[in-house]
Amino acid sequence: MAITIxxxxxxxxxxxxxxxxxxxxxxxxxxxxxxxxxxxMETLGYHPNLMAKSLVSRSTKTIGLILPLSxxxxxxxxxxxxxxxxxxxxxxxxxFDLLMSAGSTETEEKEAFNRLVFGGxxxxxxxxxxxxxxxxxxxxxxRNFPFVIIGRPKEEKDIFYVDNDNVKASYDATVHLxxxxxxxxxxxxxxxxxxVSRDREDGYKKALQEYGIESRPDWITEAKFxxxxxxxxxxxxxxxxxxxTAIIVTDDIIGLGVLKGLYELGCKVxxxxxxxxxxNISMSELATPPLTTIDxxxxxxxxxxxxxxxxxxxxxxxxxxxxIVPHRLVVRxxxxxxxxxx
Amino acid sequence: MAITIxxxxxxxxxxxxxxxxxxxxxxxxxxxxxxxxxxxMETLGYHPNLMAKSLVSRSTKTIGLILPLSxxxxxxxxxxxxxxxxxxxxxxxxxFDLLMSAGSTETEEKEAFNRLVFGGxxxxxxxxxxxxxxxxxxxxxxRNFPFVIIGRPKEEKDIFYVDNDNVKASYDATVHLxxxxxxxxxxxxxxxxxxVSRDREDGYKKALQEYGIESRPDWITEAKFxxxxxxxxxxxxxxxxxxxTAIIVTDDIIGLGVLKGLYELGCKVxxxxxxxxxxNISMSELATPPLTTIDxxxxxxxxxxxxxxxxxxxxxxxxxxxxIVPHRLVVRxxxxxxxxxx
DNA sequence: CTGAAAGCGCTTACAG
DNA sequence: CTGAAAGCGCTTACAG
Numbered sequence: 015m016a017i018t019i020x021x022x023x024x025x026x027x028x029x030x031x032x033x034x035x036x037x038x039x040x041x042x043x044x045x046x047x048x049x050x051x052x053x054x055m056e057t058l059g060y061h062p063n064l065m066a067k068s069l070v071s072r073s074t075k076t077i078g079l080i081l082p083l084s085x086x087x088x089x090x091x092x093x094x095x096x097x098x099x100x101x102x103x104x105x106x107x108x109x110f111d112l113l114m115s116a117g118s119t120e121t122e123e124k125e126a127f128n129r130l131v132f133g134g135x136x137x138x139x140x141x142x143x144x145x146x147x148x149x150x151x152x153x154x155x156x157r158n159f160p161f162v163i164i165g166r167p168k169e170e171k172d173i174f175y176v177d178n179d180n181v182k183a184s185y186d187a188t189v190h191l192x193x194x195x196x197x198x199x200x201x202x203x204x205x206x207x208x209x210v211s212r213d214r215e216d217g218y219k220k221a222l223q224e225y226g227i228e229s230r231p232d233w234i235t236e237a238k239f240x241x242x243x244x245x246x247x248x249x250x251x252x253x254x255x256x257x258x259t260a261i262i263v264t265d266d267i268i269g270l271g272v273l274k275g276l277y278e279l280g281c282k283v284x285x286x287x288x289x290x291x292x293x294n295i296s297m298s299e300l301a302t303p304p305l306t307t308i309d310x311x312x313x314x315x316x317x318x319x320x321x322x323x324x325x326x327x328x329x330x331x332x333x334x335x336x337x338i339v340p341h342r343l344v345v346r347x348x349x350x351x352x353x354x355x356x
Numbered sequence: 357m358a359i360t361i362x363x364x365x366x367x368x369x370x371x372x373x374x375x376x377x378x379x380x381x382x383x384x385x386x387x388x389x390x391x392x393x394x395x396x397m398e399t400l401g402y403h404p405n406l407m408a409k410s411l412v413s414r415s416t417k418t419i420g421l422i423l424p425l426s427x428x429x430x431x432x433x434x435x436x437x438x439x440x441x442x443x444x445x446x447x448x449x450x451x452f453d454l455l456m457s458a459g460s461t462e463t464e465e466k467e468a469f470n471r472l473v474f475g476g477x478x479x480x481x482x483x484x485x486x487x488x489x490x491x492x493x494x495x496x497x498x499r500n501f502p503f504v505i506i507g508r509p510k511e512e513k514d515i516f517y518v519d520n521d522n523v524k525a526s527y528d529a530t531v532h533l534x535x536x537x538x539x540x541x542x543x544x545x546x547x548x549x550x551x552v553s554r555d556r557e558d559g560y561k562k563a564l565q566e567y568g569i570e571s572r573p574d575w576i577t578e579a580k581f582x583x584x585x586x587x588x589x590x591x592x593x594x595x596x597x598x599x600x601t602a603i604i605v606t607d608d609i610i611g612l613g614v615l616k617g618l619y620e621l622g623c624k625v626x627x628x629x630x631x632x633x634x635x636n637i638s639m640s641e642l643a644t645p646p647l648t649t650i651d652x653x654x655x656x657x658x659x660x661x662x663x664x665x666x667x668x669x670x671x672x673x674x675x676x677x678x679x680i681v682p683h684r685l686v687v688r689x690x691x692x693x694x695x696x697x698x
Numbered sequence: 699c700t701g702a703a704a705g706c707g708c709t710t711a712c713a714g
Numbered sequence: 715c716t717g718a719a720a721g722c723g724c725t726t727a728c729a730g
Contacts, residue, residue, distance in 0.1 A: 016476075018723055029701045034725060044699060061474035065410040066723035070706045074407070076455065076477070089441035090638070092434065099431035102458055111471065113418065114454045116444055129453065132403035134358075135418070241638070270642055296432070296583070300612055302644035360707055371717045376709060386715060408707035412722045 017058045026054035037062060068134070076111040077323060078136035080150065082143040083123055085116035087239050091267050092295040093312055097164065100316025101140065108324055110137075131159055138323045140164060144177075144209040160326040164319050166209050174326060174335045176319045178310045180210055183341040184217030184262065187290045187308055190343055191260040192225050194350065196288065200233040200258035202247045202272065204265055211236075214264045214292070233258050237268050244271025252279055260288040260349070266298045269305055273348070277302075284350040294344055303347035311339040359402045368396035379404060410476070418453040419665060420478035422492065424485040425465055427458035429581050433609050434637040435654055439506065442658025443482065450666055452479075473501055480665045482506060486519075486551040502668040506661050508551050516668055516677045518661045520652045522552055525683040526559030526604065529632045529650055532685055533602045534567050536692065538630065542575040542600035544589045544614065546607055553578075556606045556634070575600050579610050586613025594621055602630040602691070608640045611647055615690070619644075626692040636686055645689035653681040 019037075023030045028047055035041045036051040043051075054060075068074045079101065081088050088094050105112055113136050117123030127150060130136045137160065141150060144165025151173070154161045162174040191199050201218050204211040215234070222229045235250055237243035244263065248271070251257065263269040269291030276283055283289055283303055291298060294309035318337050325331075361379075365372045370389055377383045378393040385393075396402075410416045421443065423430050430436050447454055455478050459465030469492060472478045479502065483492060486507025493515070496503045504516040533541050543560050546553040557576070564571045577592055579585035586605065590613070593599065605611040611633030618625055625631055625645055633640060636651035660679050667673075 016723090020723080030723090031702080031725080032700060035700085038725080042699060047700080061470055063411070063723050064471060064475035064477050065407055065416070066706090067725080068407040068706095069405070069411055069708085069723085070725045072706080075471075085444065086441070089437045089444070092437070095431050095434070095437045099428070102427065102431070102456070103460075106458060106460055106464060109467070111468070111477065112456045114444070114456060116448060118445075118448055122448060125451070126448075126453070128403055129406060129417075133406035135406050135453065274642060297639045297642065300616060300639065301642060358707090362707080372707090373709080373718080374716060377716085380709080384715060389716080405707050408722090409709080410722095411707085411724085412709045414722080 016063065017060045018063070019060075021058055022051065022054045022060050025058060026050045072134075073327075074135060074137050075109065076113050076136050077105065077320070077327075078113045078115060078130040078139040080127065080130070080139050080141050080143070081114070081116040082145070083117065083120070084238075085118060088116075088142070091239050091265070092297065093265075093267075093293055096295070096312040097142070097316035097319075100313040100318075101320045102316075103313075104317050104320035104324070110324065127153075131157070138162075138327045140319050140323060144168075146207045146209065160323060162319050162323045162326070164315055166213070168209065170336070172335065174322050176315050176322060176337045176339060177210075178315075178341050179338050180213035181217040181220065183292070183308045183310065184214035184264070185221045186217075186341070186343055187262050187292070188218050188221035189225070190306075190345070191262070191288060191290060191349065192221065192227065194260075194288070196260040197227055198233070198256070198258040198260070199227070200251055200261040201235075202244065202251075202261060202263040202268055203234065203236045204239060204268070206236055211264060214262075218262055239265050239267055241267060241271035241274065244268035244273075245275040246271075248272045248275035249279070252276075252281065258287070260290070263289060263291045266291040266293045266295045266305060266307055269307070270297060270301055273301055273303075273305065283348050288349040290343075290349055299346070301348075306346045306349040307344050308341050309344050310341045314339045358405065359400045360405070361402075363400055364393065364396045364402050367400060368392045414476075416477060416479050417451065418455050418478050419447065419662070419669075420455045420457060420472040420481040422469065422472070422481050422483050422485070423456070423458040424487070425459065425462070426580075427460060430458070430484070433581055433607070434639065435607075435609075435635055438637070438654040439484070439658035439661075442655040442660075443662045444658075445655075446659050446662035446666070452666065469495075473499070480504075480669045482661050482665060486510075488549045488551065502665060504661050504665045504668070506657055508555070510551065512678070514677065516664050518657050518664060518679045518681060520657075520683050521680050522555035523559040523562065525634070525650045525652065526556035526606070527563045528559075528683070528685055529604050529634070530560050530563035531567075532648075532687070533604070533630060533632065533691065534563065534569065536602075536630070538600075538602040539569055540575070540598070540600040540602070541569070542593055542603040543577075544586065544593075544603060544605040544610060545576065545578045546581060546610070548578055553606060556604075560604055581607050581609055583609060583613035583616065586610035586615075587617040588613075590614045590617035591621070594618075594623065600629070602632075605631060605633045608633040608635045608637045608647060608649055611649070612639060612643055615643055615645075615647065625690050630691040632685075632691055641688070643690075648688045648691040649686050650683050651686050652683045656681045 019030045019033045023033045115126040117126045139161045141163045166177045167173040237247045291307040294307045298305040361372045361375045365375045457468040459468045481503045483505045508519045509515040579589045633649040636649045640647040
């Protein structure tokens with residue numbers, strides 16, 4: 015039997031209500047009794063039962079992270095640990111815990127979601143998905159349950175989210191290649207059902223169009239967020255009768271697979287093909303050659319998401335419901351000018 | 357106000373106890389009433405309040421992951437996502453959730469620990485540390501609280517843990533280099549307060565001794581689990597009047613930093629210096645040159661730890677309290693024979 | 699400033 | 715097979 019608030023009350027010679035008030039510090043209690051109670055807690059080694067507290071206060075001081083169904087892929091991508099690092103940093107700061115939940119089937123996913131949200135295990139959730147059809151969003155909105163999306167909601171109506179300007183980011187990447195003299199630019203997309211993939215493809219096409227460069231459907235291909243997908247994608251591209259001279263890859267992890275494929279196929283980077291990726295994961299700098307990439311501020315994405323969520327839970331005024339984290343192009347050796355060699 | 361078991365009971369025309377029994381499925385209830393109750397739950401959209409359930413049943417169906425204080429380093433190392441992937445896979449299978457908790461100061465760490473363990477937020481914890489002085493172990497043992505260590509406990513007395521045979525693993529790595537003709541072998545250790553670092557250093561020394569090779573203290577240096585630490589370590593080694601011809605690095609992430617340092621300092625790998633790392637993270641294969649390393653089965657480490665913990669919580673008989681995950685040497689281009697070139 | 703009482707939403711002996 | 719009642723360990727109006 016654990017030590018309860020009653021035991022403390024008895025030892026301190028006060029009522030349980032008083033002990034509760036001392037712990038919560040939100041009501042005036044005389045210094046004298048406060049001391050007595052604290053003394054009693056100390057000698058008994060009292061720790062409040064958080065389940066009981068949650069039951070009555072309807073708050074758990076923990077938030078949930080809902081991973082996409084393809085959790086295996088998620089864990090394999092350094093993007094994940096980096097968002098997690100950001101989320102954790104802020105939660106740590108406000109004293110909240112993080113509950114993770116990843117189902118590997120639709121049923122498991124749903125059950126996990128029910129446990130967290132309907133079962134009341136968390137006060138709010140962060141969604142790490144921005145799929146076209148997101149089944150959770152309507153459920154959360156209907157219940158008025160606090161949540162924030164990392165990525166962009168399909169309909170922006172009143173939803174909290176943190177994202178990059180992916181259209182602009184991809185536009186910038188493309189322009190970088192165009193300015194180096196490339197006219198045949200390919201594109202390796204992430205899964206097409208993700209909004210982020212769409213946005214990046216849009217940015218790419220927009221740049222091509224603005225600069226009057228032909229957009230060729232056979233130079234666009236789709237890949238999963240896995241190295242081997244990149245490997246496959248590049249094998250395909252190289253088999254084309256007319257090859258691009260530069261390729262945009264919407265995730266560094268795929269980009270690394272592309273680099274590996276090019277190396278094995280004896281195709282020199284950047285001499286024969288230039289590559290620019292997305293995310294600026296730490297491996298990108300170490301690759302051979304180091305990968306030019308768009309840094310999207312992953313840590314910031316996570317940190318800000320946690321911040322927005324906590325504000326929502328605490329019902330604090332948020333200046334705005336969405337934050338766009340700035341991106342920047344990091345130029346490395348995988349891209350080089352076709353005009354002048356530097 | 358959420359829908360409770362009472363609402364369901366009323367609609368189904370039974371008592372709350374009966375509803376509870378239908379949900380928990382552990383007592384005989386007539387098919388007829390079961391149907392009625394399920395019907396009622398369905399139409400009301402009932403979801404059990406897990407906090408209330410936890411309070412009375414004293415079980416949360418969630419387990420905690422306690423990260424070391426240097427959480428920032430942890431998140432930056434792919435080792436982390438990989439254990440997490442393993443842990444998650446098993447928890448998912450048994451329907452448990454994972455609560456993460458990382459403090460950045462001693463106080464925060466302690467508070468987080470108290471919340472999870474003493475506050476009753478979890479049914480058991482996985483410790484991701486095997487420090488020399490581990491303050492949590494005695495607290496957990498005293499309370500008889502289920503836990504498992506990833507790594508090795510200082511005193512093995514009745515403690516559940518999952519580890520590698522790190523002495524043997526490091527011995528194997530060293531012998532690999534010796535067999536290739538190296539006689540001057542350096543060692544970059546991880547933080548010395550970690551038992552894993554000690555074990556690996558022991559294995560290294562043991563191999564040198566058995567093969568009658570001189571062990572030189574100035575060829576042994578300590579590094580944090582960060583790339584830049586590896587970079588610094590190698591700068592130091594190269595400044596020595598007599599350099600080693602091969603180096604064992606006890607973590608690939610440090611190894612990658614070493615590789616980077618060697619490249620910048622114009623020192624060829626493996627021609628001038630051979631390198632062997634530990635962990636076989638996915639970057640290692642992609643490095644230039646690809647890194648020879650000891651694969652320690654990280655995913656397995658996590659999966660098994662979760663398994664051992666759940667068994668302990670469910671009070672199932674465990675065949676044994678500890679599991680040693682097998683390792684294997686993965687030979688790549690960063691090590692090469694001094695005798696015959698392959 | 700403090701206490702007695704009711705209640706949060708469940709489970710589980712105890713009867714029947 | 716089912717129900718009434720007590721209780722899990724807290725919080726919080728309501729009085730005083």
